[in-house]
Amino acid sequence: MLRLKLEASAAPAWQRGLIPILAVVVTFALTAALVVLARANPLEAFYYFLIEPFTARSTAIEILVKTTPLLLTGVAVAFAFAAGYYNIGAEGQLYAGAIAAAWLGPQVSGVPAIVAVPLMLIVGFAAGALWALPPAWLKARLNVDEVVTTLLLNSVIVFFASALLNGPWRDPISGWPQSPEIAASAHLPVLLARSRLHLGALVGVAAAIAFGWVLRRTAFGLRMRAVGLGREAARFMGVNVARTTLIAALVSGGIAGLAGVSEVAGIHYHLIESISPGYGYSGIVVATLGGLNAVGVGLAALFIGLILTGALEVSRALGVPSYLGDVVQATLLLVTLALLLLSRYRLRRV
Amino acid sequence: MDVVIDLAAATLRVATPLLFAALGEVYAERAGVLNLGIEGTMFIGALTGFLVGYVSQSVWLGLLAAVTVGVLAGALMGLLTVTLGLNQHVSGLGTTLLATGLALFVYRLAFSAPSVQPKSPAFSLLEPPAALGPFASLFKQYGLTYVALLFVPLTWWVLYRTTFGLNLRAVGENPEAADTAGVNVFRVRYAALMIGGALMATGGAFLSLAQLGTFTFGIVAGRGWIAIALVIFGSWHPLKVFGGALLFGALSALQLRLQAEGVAIPYQALLALPYLVTILALAVAGRNTSYPAALLKPYRRE
Numbered sequence: 255m256l257r258l259k260l261e262a263s264a265a266p267a268w269q270r271g272l273i274p275i276l277a278v279v280v281t282f283a284l285t286a287a288l289v290v291l292a293r294a295n296p297l298e299a300f301y302y303f304l305i306e307p308f309t310a311r312s313t314a315i316e317i318l319v320k321t322t323p324l325l326l327t328g329v330a331v332a333f334a335f336a337a338g339y340y341n342i343g344a345e346g347q348l349y350a351g352a353i354a355a356a357w358l359g360p361q362v363s364g365v366p367a368i369v370a371v372p373l374m375l376i377v378g379f380a381a382g383a384l385w386a387l388p389p390a391w392l393k394a395r396l397n398v399d400e401v402v403t404t405l406l407l408n409s410v411i412v413f414f415a416s417a418l419l420n421g422p423w424r425d426p427i428s429g430w431p432q433s434p435e436i437a438a439s440a441h442l443p444v445l446l447a448r449s450r451l452h453l454g455a456l457v458g459v460a461a462a463i464a465f466g467w468v469l470r471r472t473a474f475g476l477r478m479r480a481v482g483l484g485r486e487a488a489r490f491m492g493v494n495v496a497r498t499t500l501i502a503a504l505v506s507g508g509i510a511g512l513a514g515v516s517e518v519a520g521i522h523y524h525l526i527e528s529i530s531p532g533y534g535y536s537g538i539v540v541a542t543l544g545g546l547n548a549v550g551v552g553l554a555a556l557f558i559g560l561i562l563t564g565a566l567e568v569s570r571a572l573g574v575p576s577y578l579g580d581v582v583q584a585t586l587l588l589v590t591l592a593l594l595l596l597s598r599y600r601l602r603r604v
Numbered sequence: 605m606d607v608v609i610d611l612a613a614a615t616l617r618v619a620t621p622l623l624f625a626a627l628g629e630v631y632a633e634r635a636g637v638l639n640l641g642i643e644g645t646m647f648i649g650a651l652t653g654f655l656v657g658y659v660s661q662s663v664w665l666g667l668l669a670a671v672t673v674g675v676l677a678g679a680l681m682g683l684l685t686v687t688l689g690l691n692q693h694v695s696g697l698g699t700t701l702l703a704t705g706l707a708l709f710v711y712r713l714a715f716s717a718p719s720v721q722p723k724s725p726a727f728s729l730l731e732p733p734a735a736l737g738p739f740a741s742l743f744k745q746y747g748l749t750y751v752a753l754l755f756v757p758l759t760w761w762v763l764y765r766t767t768f769g770l771n772l773r774a775v776g777e778n779p780e781a782a783d784t785a786g787v788n789v790f791r792v793r794y795a796a797l798m799i800g801g802a803l804m805a806t807g808g809a810f811l812s813l814a815q816l817g818t819f820t821f822g823i824v825a826g827r828g829w830i831a832i833a834l835v836i837f838g839s840w841h842p843l844k845v846f847g848g849a850l851l852f853g854a855l856s857a858l859q860l861r862l863q864a865e866g867v868a869i870p871y872q873a874l875l876a877l878p879y880l881v882t883i884l885a886l887a888v889a890g891r892n893t894s895y896p897a898a899l900l901k902p903y904r905r906e
Contacts, residue, residue: 288706288709291713292713340693342693342697388883389883392883392886392887396887398886398887399886399895401638401640401693402832402833402836402882402886403883403886405640405829405832406829406832406833406879406882406883407879407883408829409826409829409830409876409879410876410879410880413872413873413875413876414872414876416872417870417872417873420870420872421870532701535697535701538694538697539698539701542694573716575708575709575712575713577705577708577709577712578705578709579705580701580704580705580708580709581702581705581706581709583701583705584698584699584701584702584705585702587694587698587701588684588695588698588699588702591684591688591690591691591694591695591698592684592688592690595688595689595690
């Protein structure tokens with residue numbers, strides 16, 4: 255008779271590769287109950303979720319539009335997590351970049367786009383890094399837990415943006431809480447005619463490639479991974495833990511800042527209070543699903559982009575509230591985390 | 605004099621949901637689990653209280669349902685962080701995302717696009733005896749506010765004067781030693797998370813069933829994160845956490861008052877204050893912050 259037992263050792267690669275697929279299946283099985291609750295057919299709903307967006311040019315491109323900020327925040331979070339720094343502040347750092355873009359954008363009207371656009375990106379990166387600095391410094395110098403400090407700073411900057419938008423930046427004519435429109439030369443160029451897909455998507459891809467290269471091919475990446483595996487052991491090996499943590503945290507904040515620039519200068523052309531529907535938090539989902547590596551994060555960002563686009567299709571076609579997309583995203587995160595445990599075991603015949 | 609009493613009364617009202625949530629978080633963290641599911645638990649508690657109250661036309665059934673959902677949210681955190689031993693940050697944020705998404709989904713399903721904000725029955729303010737004279741308005745509070753106040757000494761008593769509390773703190777400081785001494789680490793952590801979840805959801809239900817009598821998407825507005833800050837600020841001690849909640853309540857009450865009188869400080873500055881004060885407190889305490897020693901560490905029996 256065939257007898258199997260679970261053994262605590264790393265699962266073979268083919269088993270680990272199946273985990274994301276298994277996670278998607280389990281997630282849809284769990285969320286099917288909600289679709290039924292909304293008096294719709296789950297299979298039909300999943301068709302609209304996963305297939306329908308690809309059937310029309312506009313929605314197919316929209317997946318990429320939604321993927322853009324997710325890719326940037328996903329890479330940002332993965333960069334920090336890989337160094338063992340739990341940056342929960344990507345949402346706030348995104349707002350910092352967005353505020354910087356909304357501040358600089360209207361002032362570059364005479365400047366050619368070839369100068370203005372890089373300037374926007376640099377300033378946004380700097381703003382994100384700056385907002386990431388206090389928690390990073392506290393962690394590196396005083397070992398203050400970064401989870402709480404980065405999380406709390408998210409709320410602070412959202413209040414700051416709200417104060418700006420309801421104060422000095424309020425639209426004087428309409429009275430809407432939105433900042434002055436940025437100059438045309440500061441717009442991130444549109445990549446495909448008749449679409450909203452903009453340069454930010456390429457910035458995201460570049461960030462992902464740079465992340466993969468730094469992590470796998472540089473001495474700094476090696477130090478990052480060493481710190482991520484264990485601060486004490488890394489220190490023992492002679493790694494400057496404080497400096498490595500600080501740099502990883504600042505770069506992470508900077509990349510999240512780029513997501514803010516991308517939304518302001520690529521989509522809205524001004525700052526609004528709801529500039530991010532939680533892209534910073536979704537970045538944590540993307541980074542975790544993507545296994546903290548560049549290719550994985552890219553695929554995860556695309557998948558969450560598909561989920562967000564598909565949720566609107568499900569809502570339009572079947573009247574299922576589009577918040578189903580949020581539920582699917584969160585369930586997928588938790589299911590993947592749980593299934594990753596399986597990759598630590600392998601089945602053996604005894 | 606009236607102004608001071610009004611401010612004190614408003615302080616207690618603002619502090620109530622924070623107190624429920626922060627005390628709930630004290631249970632979780634003292635047992636060694638950082639529950640970042642707090643924001644979502646409050647949100648789904650607020651929705652459940654409102655929705656069940658709306659359907660049954662009973663505030664009490666609404667409250668009961670909210671507490672039940674809070675216990676379930678705590679149990680989910682238990683499954684993720686205690687049974688499976690997953691990363692507490694990501695599990696907590698995942699729980700918040702899930703609870704928030706579920707609440708929004710269910711609300712949209714129940715009220716597709718209401719032209720009039722649906723209202724549920726709501727708790728009314730308790731009428732204090734007239735004998736209290738000028739102080740009467742201070743005691744004109746919701747019953748739940750008194751419950752929250754009662755939970756401060758109760759939590760202290762549970763944590764420091766009962767076997768369960770001793771076990772809970774032991775599990776949060778040194779689970780291996782607690783296990784050796786015969787404490788069921790898993791069961792105690794589950795209990796702490798479920799009690800905590802119930803309190804968090806009650807805090808949310810206070811917002812919908814007492815303060816507003818309805819449900820809005822911005823109803824919790826980061827109060828869960830403030831509660832997290834209060835717990836650290838109050839160094840995981842129920843009495844100090846109470847002090848922090850009162851301080852924050854007073855600041856908010858003052859801010860509302862100033863705004864009403866047209867003082868030109870952006871109200872967001874005062875809203876951001878508790879967050880900044882907590883970060884400052886963490887920075888000053890630095891390495892001396894006495895986190896429960898086993899916080900964030902999953903426990904496995906070898």
